[in-house]
Amino acid sequence: MTATGTYVPKPGAAPLLRMIRAQAALETRMLLRNGEQLLLTVVIPSLVLVLFSSIDIVDTGVPGNAVDFLAPGVLALAVLSTAFTGQAIATGFERRYGVLKRLAVSPLPRWALMAAKTCAVLVTEILQIVLLTAIAFALDWSPQGDPLAVVLLLVLGTAAFSGLGLLMAGTLKAEATLAAANLVFLLLLVGGGVIVSLDKFPGAVRGVLELLPISALSGGLRDVLQDGAGMPWRDLAILAVWAVLGLGAAARFFRWE
Numbered sequence: 001m002t003a004t005g006t007y008v009p010k011p012g013a014a015p016l017l018r019m020i021r022a023q024a025a026l027e028t029r030m031l032l033r034n035g036e037q038l039l040l041t042v043v044i045p046s047l048v049l050v051l052f053s054s055i056d057i058v059d060t061g062v063p064g065n066a067v068d069f070l071a072p073g074v075l076a077l078a079v080l081s082t083a084f085t086g087q088a089i090a091t092g093f094e095r096r097y098g099v100l101k102r103l104a105v106s107p108l109p110r111w112a113l114m115a116a117k118t119c120a121v122l123v124t125e126i127l128q129i130v131l132l133t134a135i136a137f138a139l140d141w142s143p144q145g146d147p148l149a150v151v152l153l154l155v156l157g158t159a160a161f162s163g164l165g166l167l168m169a170g171t172l173k174a175e176a177t178l179a180a181a182n183l184v185f186l187l188l189l190v191g192g193g194v195i196v197s198l199d200k201f202p203g204a205v206r207g208v209l210e211l212l213p214i215s216a217l218s219g220g221l222r223d224v225l226q227d228g229a230g231m232p233w234r235d236l237a238i239l240a241v242w243a244v245l246g247l248g249a250a251a252r253f254f255r256w257e
Contacts, residue, residue: 019108020116027120031086032127040081040185041128046135049074052195053139071136071143072221073194076157078128080192080214083121083158085185088165091117092177095169095256104256118162125158145224149231153224156239157217163246164213170254193218213242 031037053067094100103113133141169177189195192214198206209215220235 016109016112020112020119023108023113023116024119024123027117028123031082031090031120031124037086037090040086041078041124042131045074045078045081045128045132048077048189048195049132049135050139053136065140065142067136067139067141068143068226069197069222070195071132071141072225073192073218074132074136075129075154075221076192076214076218077189077194078132079125079154079157079217080161080185080188082124082128083161084165085181086124086165087117087121087162088169088181089178091166091169092172092174092181096174098257100256110256114166117166118158121158121162125154129154143225144228146231149224150221152236153217153220153232153239156236156243157213159243160213160217160239160246163243163248163250166250166254167246170250170256188212188214193222211238213239216242 031041049067049070053070056066091100100113104110108116136143165181168180172180191201191209192212193209194214198209198215198219201209210219216235216238220232220239223229223232223235
């Protein structure tokens with residue numbers, strides 16, 4: 001304040017962490033308010049878990065309580081729906097409508113914008129996991145294993161699918177991203193070990209499917225939560241490779257306009 005009692009303006013950007021928090025909060029609200037996003041992130045995984053756990057529609061290929069097999073796969077499906085499908089579609093249309101172009105010239109750095117989007121994905125996933133876990137417990141789920149292994153699988157799975165989703169959104173047109181992301185979601189739901197064991201597929205096909213990030217995530221979670229296995233190093237390594245390749249390619253080829 002000057003001697004005359006007037007305030008001197010101090011123009012400038014807000015602190016970086018405050019900008020990231022604000023953008024992350026906005027991104028989270030946008031994710032949760034979108035009807036299609038809610039369908040992908042909440043309704044479909046919940047229906048898959050309840051329906052296939054309660055009614056013998058699909059042979060999971062393993063004996064025992066169906067929910068013990070399905071719950072880990074549905075948790076992997078939740079990560080796929082939010083980190084890949086939902087993020088790819090939302091970011092693709094933001095790019096088409098010029099939202100990303102305008103944000104790119106704001107005081108918020110581009111990497112910080114992507115960090116905010118990642119934070120929004122993580123917040124949404126936490127809400128998904130809490131809801132799906134509550135439903136699974138209501139269906140008499142009995143999880144086992146090391147929580148640390150579960151967290152590592154979910155984090156690496158999120159990184160892998162986020163990279164692939166951003167790569168798709170940053171290179172394809174919005175309409176193509178919408179179609180491709182939904183198609184990939186359906187294909188991986190069927191062939192990613194989510195509701196059907198990969199043992200049901202022929203040997204050559206199974207060998208390829210096991211290298212997919214959804215198969216590594218669902219298989220690793222199932223090994224830990226259903227069988228009580230130790231650290232699933234092979235599945236973690238597969239997810240880490242996909243994360244590096246996806247995020248690296250997204251950083252290299254993402255087009256903001």
